[in-house]
Amino acid sequence: xxxxxxxxxxxxxxxxxxxxxxxxxxxxxxxxxxxxxxxxxxxxxxxxxxxxxxxxxxxxxxxxxxxxxxxxxxxxxxxxxxxxxxxxxxxxxxxxxxxxxxxxxxxxxxxxx
Amino acid sequence: xxxxxxxxxxxxxxxxxxxxxxxxxxxxxxxxxxxxxxxxxxxxxxxxxxxxxxxxxxxxxxxxxxxxxxxxxxxxxxxxxxxxxxxxxxxxxxxxxxxxxxxxxxxxxxxx
Numbered sequence: 608x609x610x611x612x613x614x615x616x617x618x619x620x621x622x623x624x625x626x627x628x629x630x631x632x633x634x635x636x637x638x639x640x641x642x643x644x645x646x647x648x649x650x651x652x653x654x655x656x657x658x659x660x661x662x663x664x665x666x667x668x669x670x671x672x673x674x675x676x677x678x679x680x681x682x683x684x685x686x687x688x689x690x691x692x693x694x695x696x697x698x699x700x701x702x703x704x705x706x707x708x709x710x711x712x713x714x715x716x717x718x719x720x
Numbered sequence: 721x722x723x724x725x726x727x728x729x730x731x732x733x734x735x736x737x738x739x740x741x742x743x744x745x746x747x748x749x750x751x752x753x754x755x756x757x758x759x760x761x762x763x764x765x766x767x768x769x770x771x772x773x774x775x776x777x778x779x780x781x782x783x784x785x786x787x788x789x790x791x792x793x794x795x796x797x798x799x800x801x802x803x804x805x806x807x808x809x810x811x812x813x814x815x816x817x818x819x820x821x822x823x824x825x826x827x828x829x830x831x832x
Contacts (some may be wrong), residue, residue, distance in 0.1 A: 611762070639818075643763075650810065650823035651763070696763060704818035705753065706776045710763040 609634040611699050613711025620687050621719050628714045630697035631679040637699040640673060640680045641708075646693045654695075655682070656704075684716075692718045723747045724824035726811050732830045733801065741796040741827045743811030751817050752794040754786060755810040757826070763810075769794060770817055801831045 610633040620626045630640075641656035657664045657671045657680065664671050668687075673680040680699075684691055697711040724745045733739050745752065754766040768776035769788040783805075785797040794811055811824040 650825055652823070653820045656820075698763075705751065705814055705821055706768050706817050708765050710765075712760070712762050 609637060609699055609701070609707070609709040611697060611709050611711045613697050613714055615714060616712065617715045617717070619717045619719055622687055622689060624687055626682075626684045626687055626691070626716055626718075628682045628695055628697070628716070629679060630681070630699075630711050631677075632699040632709075633678065634699065634701060635675075635678065636701040638702075639700045639704040640671070641698050641700075641704075642671060642682050643696040643698070643710075644693045645696065645713075651696065687718045689718050689720055692716060723822050724811060724813055726809075726824040726827050728827060729825065730828045730830075732832060733798070734832055735801060735803070737801075738797070738799040740798065741809055741811075741829075743794040743796075743824055745792055745794075745811075745813040745822070745824075747813060747815075747822060749813035749815050749819075749822075750791050751814045751819070752788060752791070753812040753814075753821065754784075754794065754796050755812065755823075757808040757810055758806075767796075768817070775817070798829075801829075803831050805829065806831045 613630045638659035643651040644654045645651040670683040694713045698708045700708045751770045756764045766780045767786045787795040808826045810826045812821040814821045
């Protein structure tokens with residue numbers, strides 16, 4: 608089955624700087640890669656996703672890059688703000704997007720004011 | 721947020737008890753999911769339902785029994801659980817199996 612590894616497990620970044628979280632996956636057939644944000648005590652929320660037919664996707668301060676050859680994808684957050692503090696989860700799936708999602712262990716991002 | 725609701729929010733049960741978790745979505749979605757979230761472990765997808773039909777069971781022990789009577793409601797029936805089953809159980813829904821998932825607030829389950 609799919610195995611998703613996520614690094615780092617914790618990350619502290621000065622406000623205004625950029626943050627990068629990386630994930631690798633094992634199943635070369637995976638074709639859907641979402642990122643979720645979970646604030647303390649709250650439910651996970653999808654923040655961005657990418658499918659295997661594109662290499663990069665941006666949404667304001669958030670971007671995701673995908674390297675299918677190397678089987679890794681990354682989340683980039685620029686101009687970080689205190690409200691970016693949360694746990695971020697990557698996931699990978701083959702077939703229909705949500706049916707075989709395998710998640711990474713999460714990265715706790717702390718933005719230092 | 722009221723799109724996906726879960727009850728109860730907290731549950732403590734003994735290993736011999738039988739209880740049920742309830743999830744309801746008010747978004748008109750067709751797909752619903754159960755997840756288990758344990759400390760320091762990845763979020764685990766347990767079950768997937770699409771148009772009331774179960775389409776995925778990720779090797780979940782039989783002491784967890786899902787039920788989806790209609791596209792708006794999803795239950796997780798629990799019996800003879802183990803302490804290691806203590807976790808946050810999250811329900812989610814999406815328009816279809818490829819759409820954005822919306823999560824409920826979760827049920828914090830403690831098995832004693």
